[in-house]
Amino acid sequence: MGAAATGSAAERLRARLAPLSDLARVLQLLEYxxxxxxxxxxxxxxxxxxxxxxxxLHEGMIHPEIAExxxxxxxxxxxxxxxxxxxxxxxxxxxxxRVPTDLVREMSMxxxxxxxxxxRARDDDDFxxxxxxxxxxxxxxxxxxxxFEVDEPYDALLDDFEPGMxxxxxxxxxxxxxxxxxxxxASAGERSPGVPTGPFALGGQRRAVELLLARVGFDRESWLLxxxxxxxxxxxxRGDNRMTTRFSESSLESxxxxxxxxxxxxxxxxxxxxxxxxxxxxxxSMSVHESQSRLWEVFVGGSIAFWRGAWPDVRxxxxxxxxxxxxxxxxxxxxxxxxxxxxxxxxxxxxxxxMHIVLRFELEQAMLAGDLALxxxxxxxxxxxxxxxxxxxxxxxxxxxxxxxxxxxxxxxxPTYALGTLLAAQIWEAARAGLxxxxxxxxxxxxxxxxxxxxxxxxxxxxxxxxxxxxxxATGRDLDAxxxxxxxxxxxxxxxxx
Amino acid sequence: MGAAATGSAAERLRARLAPLSDLARVLQLLEYxxxxxxxxxxxxxxxxxxxxxxxxLHEGMIHPEIAExxxxxxxxxxxxxxxxxxxxxxxxxxxxxRVPTDLVREMSMxxxxxxxxxxRARDDDDFxxxxxxxxxxxxxxxxxxxxFEVDEPYDALLDDFEPGMxxxxxxxxxxxxxxxxxxxxASAGERSPGVPTGPFALGGQRRAVELLLARVGFDRESWLLxxxxxxxxxxxxRGDNRMTTRFSESSLESxxxxxxxxxxxxxxxxxxxxxxxxxxxxxxSMSVHESQSRLWEVFVGGSIAFWRGAWPDVRxxxxxxxxxxxxxxxxxxxxxxxxxxxxxxxxxxxxxxxMHIVLRFELEQAMLAGDLALxxxxxxxxxxxxxxxxxxxxxxxxxxxxxxxxxxxxxxxxPTYALGTLLAAQIWEAARAGLxxxxxxxxxxxxxxxxxxxxxxxxxxxxxxxxxxxxxxATGRDLDAxxxxxxxxxxxxxxxxx
Numbered sequence: 001m002g003a004a005a006t007g008s009a010a011e012r013l014r015a016r017l018a019p020l021s022d023l024a025r026v027l028q029l030l031e032y033x034x035x036x037x038x039x040x041x042x043x044x045x046x047x048x049x050x051x052x053x054x055x056x057l058h059e060g061m062i063h064p065e066i067a068e069x070x071x072x073x074x075x076x077x078x079x080x081x082x083x084x085x086x087x088x089x090x091x092x093x094x095x096x097x098r099v100p101t102d103l104v105r106e107m108s109m110x111x112x113x114x115x116x117x118x119x120r121a122r123d124d125d126d127f128x129x130x131x132x133x134x135x136x137x138x139x140x141x142x143x144x145x146x147x148f149e150v151d152e153p154y155d156a157l158l159d160d161f162e163p164g165m166x167x168x169x170x171x172x173x174x175x176x177x178x179x180x181x182x183x184x185x186a187s188a189g190e191r192s193p194g195v196p197t198g199p200f201a202l203g204g205q206r207r208a209v210e211l212l213l214a215r216v217g218f219d220r221e222s223w224l225l226x227x228x229x230x231x232x233x234x235x236x237x238r239g240d241n242r243m244t245t246r247f248s249e250s251s252l253e254s255x256x257x258x259x260x261x262x263x264x265x266x267x268x269x270x271x272x273x274x275x276x277x278x279x280x281x282x283x284x285s286m287s288v289h290e291s292q293s294r295l296w297e298v299f300v301g302g303s304i305a306f307w308r309g310a311w312p313d314v315r316x317x318x319x320x321x322x323x324x325x326x327x328x329x330x331x332x333x334x335x336x337x338x339x340x341x342x343x344x345x346x347x348x349x350x351x352x353x354x355m356h357i358v359l360r361f362e363l364e365q366a367m368l369a370g371d372l373a374l375x376x377x378x379x380x381x382x383x384x385x386x387x388x389x390x391x392x393x394x395x396x397x398x399x400x401x402x403x404x405x406x407x408x409x410x411x412x413x414x415p416t417y418a419l420g421t422l423l424a425a426q427i428w429e430a431a432r433a434g435l436x437x438x439x440x441x442x443x444x445x446x447x448x449x450x451x452x453x454x455x456x457x458x459x460x461x462x463x464x465x466x467x468x469x470x471x472x473x474a475t476g477r478d479l480d481a482x483x484x485x486x487x488x489x490x491x492x493x494x495x496x497x498x
Numbered sequence: 499m500g501a502a503a504t505g506s507a508a509e510r511l512r513a514r515l516a517p518l519s520d521l522a523r524v525l526q527l528l529e530y531x532x533x534x535x536x537x538x539x540x541x542x543x544x545x546x547x548x549x550x551x552x553x554x555l556h557e558g559m560i561h562p563e564i565a566e567x568x569x570x571x572x573x574x575x576x577x578x579x580x581x582x583x584x585x586x587x588x589x590x591x592x593x594x595x596r597v598p599t600d601l602v603r604e605m606s607m608x609x610x611x612x613x614x615x616x617x618r619a620r621d622d623d624d625f626x627x628x629x630x631x632x633x634x635x636x637x638x639x640x641x642x643x644x645x646f647e648v649d650e651p652y653d654a655l656l657d658d659f660e661p662g663m664x665x666x667x668x669x670x671x672x673x674x675x676x677x678x679x680x681x682x683x684a685s686a687g688e689r690s691p692g693v694p695t696g697p698f699a700l701g702g703q704r705r706a707v708e709l710l711l712a713r714v715g716f717d718r719e720s721w722l723l724x725x726x727x728x729x730x731x732x733x734x735x736r737g738d739n740r741m742t743t744r745f746s747e748s749s750l751e752s753x754x755x756x757x758x759x760x761x762x763x764x765x766x767x768x769x770x771x772x773x774x775x776x777x778x779x780x781x782x783s784m785s786v787h788e789s790q791s792r793l794w795e796v797f798v799g800g801s802i803a804f805w806r807g808a809w810p811d812v813r814x815x816x817x818x819x820x821x822x823x824x825x826x827x828x829x830x831x832x833x834x835x836x837x838x839x840x841x842x843x844x845x846x847x848x849x850x851x852x853m854h855i856v857l858r859f860e861l862e863q864a865m866l867a868g869d870l871a872l873x874x875x876x877x878x879x880x881x882x883x884x885x886x887x888x889x890x891x892x893x894x895x896x897x898x899x900x901x902x903x904x905x906x907x908x909x910x911x912x913p914t915y916a917l918g919t920l921l922a923a924q925i926w927e928a929a930r931a932g933l934x935x936x937x938x939x940x941x942x943x944x945x946x947x948x949x950x951x952x953x954x955x956x957x958x959x960x961x962x963x964x965x966x967x968x969x970x971x972a973t974g975r976d977l978d979a980x981x982x983x984x985x986x987x988x989x990x991x992x993x994x995x996x
Contacts, residue, residue, distance in 0.1 A: 022550040025543065026524060033531060038738055041720040045523065045735025048775065052520040056554070222539040237543025240536055277546070 009072035010082040013089065016069060018277040020060045023053050028234040032242055035228040040116075047112030054108040061096040081280065084464045088279050091163070098147040107140050111408040118407030125397045127378050130407070135374055137409035138367060145368070153368050157412030161286040162419070163467060167365065170415045173422070173481060174361060177354050178388075180485060185389075187492035188339035188351050193331070195338045195349075199249040200321045207317035209245060209258045215310055215445050216262055216296065223265065225258070230346070230404065233261045233293075235268035238276050252318075252336065253347055256297050263296035264289060266451065270459035285467035286413065287479075290420020291427055292458065298350045298421070299428040300450075302337045302496055304330060305439040339491055341389040343398045350421060351488050352389060357418035359384040360403075364411045423471065425483035427458065430475040507570035508580040511587065514567060516775040518558045521551050526732040530740055533726040538614075545610030552606040559594040579778065582962045586777050589661070596645040605638050609906040616905030623895045625876050628905070633872055635907035636865060643866070651866050655910030659784040660917070661965060665863065668913045671920070671979060672859060675852050676886075678983060683887075685990035686837035686849050691829070693836045693847075697747040698819045705815035707743060707756045713808055713943050714760055714794065721763065723756070728844070728902065731759045731791075733766035736774050750816075750834065751845055754795050761794035762787055764949065768957035783965040784911065785977075788918020789925055790956065796848045796919070797926040798948075800835045801996050802828060803937040837989055839887040841896045848919060849986050850887060855916035857882040858901075862909045921969065923981035925956065928973040 006012070030050055038046060060066075066089065073086050114133040121130035145153035154167040213225065228244040235241055243261035247254045267283050275281035283289040300306050307329035315322055315332075325332040339349045345356040363380060366372035372380055381400040382393040393399035405413050431453050432438055441449050457474040471479055490497035504510070528548055536544060558564075564587065571584050612631040619628035643651035652665040711723065726742040733739055741759035745752045765781050773779035781787040798804050805812075805827035813820055813830075823830035837847045843854040861878060864870035870878055879898040880891040891897035903911050929951050930936055939947050955972040969977055988995035 018546075019550040019553070022547040026528070026547050026551070029531060030524070030527070033527060033734075037535070037722060037724075038734075039718075039720045039722055042735045042738025045738060045774075048516075049520040049524050049735065052517040053524070055517070220537075222537045224535060224537055226535075236531075236536075237540050237547065240540025240543060276543075 009069050009076050010078050010085065013066070013069040013073055013085065014278060016060075016063075016065060017089065017279060020057055021277040021279065021281065023057055023060075025236050027053050027057075029236040031232075032226070032234045032236065032244075035230070035232065036226040036244060043112065043116050047109055050112060051105045051108035055101055055105040058096055058099070058101045058104040061093050062101070066093050067097075081274070081464060084280055085278060088463050092279060095148070095159075099144060103140070103143060103147075107137075107144065107409055110137050110140055114407040114409065115404060118401070118404060122397055122401040125395050125401070127396045127401060130401060131374060133407055134377075137406065138374070138411070141409050141411050142368065154365055154412060157368075158415065159412075161410075161413050161416050163285055165285075165287075165467075170361065170419070173419065173479070174354075174358050174415075176481060176485075177418070178358050181351065181355055181488065182388075184485075184488045184492040185339060185341060185352050185355070188488070188494075189341065191492070191494040192338035192340055192349075193335050195340060196252050196322070196332070196335045198251060198321060200252055201319060202247050202249060204318045204321070205247050205252070205254050208314045209254050211313050211317055212255065212310060213258055213262060216259065216300065216447050217266065217451055218262060222269075231257045231261050233264035233268075235265065238273060241265045241269045251347070256301050256336065257346075259301045260293040260297035263293035266296070266454070267292040267459050270451070270455040271462040272460045272464075275462045275464070280463040282462060284461065284463050284465065284470050286416035287419035287423055288458065288467055288470055290417055291423035292420075292454070294350070294421050294424035295428055295431075295454075298337075298424060300442065300447075302333060302350075303439075303442050304333055304496060306442040307333050309443040309445045333496065337491075337496060341391050343385070343391055343393060344402055345417075351491050353421055354418040355388045357414050359388055360405075360414040361418075364406070364414065368411060419479065422481050422484040423479055425487045426471075426475050426480055427454075429483045430457070507567050507574050508576050508583065511564070511567040511571055511583065512776060514558075514561075514563060515587065515777060518555055519775040519777065519779065521555055521558075523734050525551050525555075527734040529730075530724070530732045530734065530742075533728070533730065534724040534742060541610065541614050545607055548610060549603045549606035553599055553603045556594055556597070556599045556602040559591050560599070564591050565595075579772070579962060582778055583776060586961050590777060593646070593657075597642060601638070601641060601645075605635075605642065605907055608635050608638055609908075612905040612907065613902060616899070616902060620895055620899040623893050623899070625894045625899060628899060629872060631905055632875075635904065636872070636909070639907050639909050640866065652863055652910060655866075656913065657910075659908075659911050659914050661783055663783075663785075663965075668859065668917070671917065671977070672852075672856050672913075674979060674983075675916070676856050679849065679853055679986065680886075682983075682986045682990040683837060683839060683850050683853070686986070686992075687839065689990070689992040690836035690838055690847075691833050693838060694750050694820070694830070694833045696749060696819060698750055699817060700745045700747060702816045702819070703745050703750070703752050706812045707752050709811050709815055710753065710808060711756055711760060714757065714798065714945050715764065715949055716760060720767075729755045729759050731762035731766075733763065736771060739763045739767045749845070753812075754799050754834065755844075757799045758791040758795035761791035764794070764952070765790040765957050768949070768953040769960040770958045770962075773960045773962070778961040780960060782959065782961050782963065782968050784914035785917035785921055786956065786965055786968055788915055789921035790918075790952070792848070792919050792922035793926055793929075793952075796835075796922060797996065798940065798945075800831060800848075800994055801937075801940050802831055802994060803996075804940040805831050807941045807943045831994065835989075835994060839889050841883070841889055841891060842900055843915075849989050851919055852916040853886045855912050857886055858903075858912040859916075862904070862912065866909060917977065920979050920982040921977055923985045924969075924973050924978055925952075927981045928955070 027050060030046060034046055070086055070090050070093065073082065078086050114137050117133035118130055121127065141157060142153065145156040148156040150156045152167055158165055158167055158170070218225070222239045222241055224242045226242065226244040227246060229246065231243070231245045233243040243265045245254050245258045245261060267289060271281055311329035311332070322332065337349065339351045341352050342348055345353070348356055359381070363372065363377065363384065367374065367377070378396050378400045385391050385393050385399070431450060434453055435441070435449055438450065441447065458470060461470055461473065465473060468478065487497040525548060528544060532544055568584055568588050568591065571580065576584050612635050615631035616628055619625065639655060640651065643654040646654040648654045650665055656663055656665055656668070716723070720737045720739055722740045724740065724742040725744060727744065729741070729743045731741040741756070741763045743752050743756045743759060765787060769779055809827035809830070820830065835847065837849045839850050840846055843851070846854055857879070861870065861875065861882065865872065865875070876894050876898045883889050883891050883897070929948060932951050933939070933947055936948065939945065956968060959968055959971065963971060966976065985995040
């Protein structure tokens with residue numbers, strides 16, 4: 001792939017890796033296009049293309065020259081970014097070498113087929129039609145996990161999303177949540193007014209989203225807002241920051257969703273450009289990524305100070321449907337942030353949210369271990385929703401078929417959502433301590449100080465640091481559920497917890 | 499790239515080439531995205547990505563295993579599609595091996611930089627700002643041409659767009675056009691009412707374009723219509739047919755433009771799916787491609803019979819601005835197809851059009867030979883426009899800076915536009931002969947017979963046949979300017995030439 005043959009081993013390693021970074025960015029673009037533009041009948045060809053690029057990425061990472069350059073770089077001695085590069089590439093290459101490229105391509109193809117099969121099965125509320133895709137993807141992930149020497153297969157899968165974390169650590173974090181949240185949910189629910197129900201005109205929502213995004217720092221010159229069935233964020237390259245949202249007349253989910261995706265996109269946008277075209281130039285882990293989206297969604301989006309500044313324009317944009325909330329934003333924000341057990345994870349409030357994840361984590365451990373027959377998954381799902389959240393699942397569309405993850409083989413991903421929510425509270429606490437004038441800045445629409453604090457303490461590092469190091473650098477300690485539980489308790493006491 | 503190691507040499511060759519086809523499709527997607535969605539600040543990263551993929555394609559084609567598989571396939575003996583595959587791949591691989599991969603990547607990077615530089619220079623009407631990009635791209639194409647043993651450097655460049663054709667052949671075709679067209683243009687111009695001038699509401703134009711596209715065969719399930727500064731067409735994969743158009747209140751160019759791009763997209767959509775993921779599964783040459791776009795633009799779009807069926811709905815969609823043309827389409831179509839010397843190639847009518855190309859062909863031969871100092875290009879352009887078309891160029895924006903081609907290094911491309919226009923007339927003549935009820939079908943909006951005739955005689959072949967063989971298969975003879983000149987003469991006599 002055109003490696004330069006000159007310079008230090010670290011320089012040659014960078015030259016060798018740069019085209020792989022390009023291909024990884026192109027994969028993100030393929031996803032963006034598939035979800036926002038591609039005719040559905042193009043799915044088969046796109047699946048081939050994604051598998052081809054995934055295969056090239058894998059072949060590139062296991063190439064003997066990478067191993068030689070890593071050895072040579074260590075022999076020459078590296079420090080600073082070069083040391084971080086060697087550390088990360090060795091970790092990735094060691095993992096990649098354990099996996100046959102054919103399995104990588106097969107997982108990519110099964111992932112594409114599963115996504116399509118899931119979308120159709122969900123449209124038809126037909127779990128039986130989804131079952132073969134689930135079975136195939138699960139089997140491939142079992143084969144994948146078996147490539148690694150781990151305490152339990154789940155660890156191998158989790159590590160792809162949360163480098164260095166083990167399932168046992170997740171269980172240790174989730175145990176107390178499972179114990180403590182139900183009482184807090186009940187109490188916070190009693191004190192919540194209920195989420196805003198529409199109809200909310202789509203034109204008004206679009207203008208409101210534009211206003212809010214402009215306020216937080218969305219720059220039209222280098223950012224793009226698309227629409228897709230499920231909101232997501234990709235960064236196909238420096239200066240090309242993309243997020244999507246979705247609009248529904250029956251809710252204002254577009255508002256919190258756009259702040260959520262903005263947080264993801266801002267993370268990528270603020271990574272040190274010196275790390276571009278290297279494996280260091282990306283978010284450090286899925287939970288840290290999610291902490292950034294949740295920070296903007298829950299803590300900026302739930303800030304009365306922020307809304308004091310934003311409300312007049314947003315209220316005008318949303319028009320008659322929100323006039324009842326008056327000219328002060330408090331009651332609107334209380335409604336927007338209502339705690340209320342519900343069926344759909346992505347619409348869940350921040351207090352009930354972790355319970356959705358606890359359920360998925362328990363189910364996917366059981367599936368992976370073979371303790372749960374896949375035919376019994378819908379029943380187990382529905383039982384879990386009743387036990388954990390007290391809700392009755394009316395159909396699989398709003399139950400086990402609601403999320404794409406298992407259809408694409410992304411077992412081990414879900415825990416990072418809840419970990420990210422916890423971490424968001426912890427980082428928000430640190431940001432507040434670091435920015436004594438934050439409330440005034442939020443109200444004035446001066447978000448540059450917050451963006452700057454996040455850039456300095458979280459974003460700019462990219463993968464220079466490990467996830468644990470990033471968390472310590474930003475907050476002074478390891479991941480700690482304390483700030484999140486304090487937030488949940490304050491919600492239970494009727495405060496907005498800011 | 500994951501070649502299967504089993505089967506015949508031809509099968510192994512196919513397996514080896516399939517990922518390269520995937521990457522070539524991805525390159526098309528990168529272009530589509532860049533022109534329809536990408537924030538401009540993403541251009542530098544995108545340029546790297548395109549260069550990386552271009553380099554991979556080149557490295558893939560010059561890999562020793564390709565040459566070994568070609569030899570092995572010939573030793574084993576091949577026929578049918580396998581013989582065509584070996585012929586085409588040997589041609590491409592022989593060409594690719596002459597060119598250093600570094601030059602391929604450098605041309606890709608210079609092409610991206612040139613496109614950006616050109617867009618800015620054109621916005622500012624600043625030829626001097628464009629000059630360095632032009633100079634660099636021309637120099638790289640000189641280096642590229644020098645890799646080949648050809649009668650003249652132009653032949654090496656032309657061959658990339660029109661395999662097997664020489665500059666001398668183009669001169670032999672263009673000579674008579676240069677002689678005969680001026681008188682025909684003058685006479686046809688006198689008999690033309692002038693093109694429709696607006697304002698035409700954009701909403702109405704969008705509806706009209708949708709109606710027309712639905713009528714010719716645009717299928718929403720597998721086709722996508724985007725908007726871009728310059729209309730174009732790409733096919734990122736089977737079942738994923740994309741075209742763009744542009745809308746301006748001051749003209750109805752969107753109507754002919756959408757028929758033009760439809761013709762390109764239909765060609766790719768109707769290639770035999772058995773050729774997918776091989777180098778045979780694409781249009782055979784740029785002139786044959788252009789013949790398909792021009793056939794739909796000039797000969798369907800200029801057909802009174804077609805418009806008799808389409809006019810009532812289109813007229814209603816376009817609203818008050820077209821009511822003056824009455825409830826019969828004749829006078830509207832005469833206006834739409836007006837012959838009238840003008841400044842901009844892409845807006846030119848089919849009779850003046852070839853003169854725009856003759857000018858570009860003469861200028862790029864002079865630039866390549868070093869007979870024209872690049873500083874003198876605007877003057878030479880303006881002189882040529884006066885001599886060939888009798889128009890005065892008011893500024894470089896509407897003169898030498900109007901087209902993207904030279905900025906991306908695409909010297910040798912322009913002739914295929916005029917050749918395609920000639921070929922469209924020749925193929926249309928053959929289609930009319932093969933479809934005796936064509937006028938009735940056009941009027942009834944039954945375009946399936948025409949699409950089917952084109953599929954059978956032109957599209958389905960892909961690159962199974964050479965360009966010359968495709969032309970012979972469709973029309974029974976070699977490229978011949980006769981049908982086009984007959985069309986131009988009929989326009990000079992005041993007929994619409996159908």
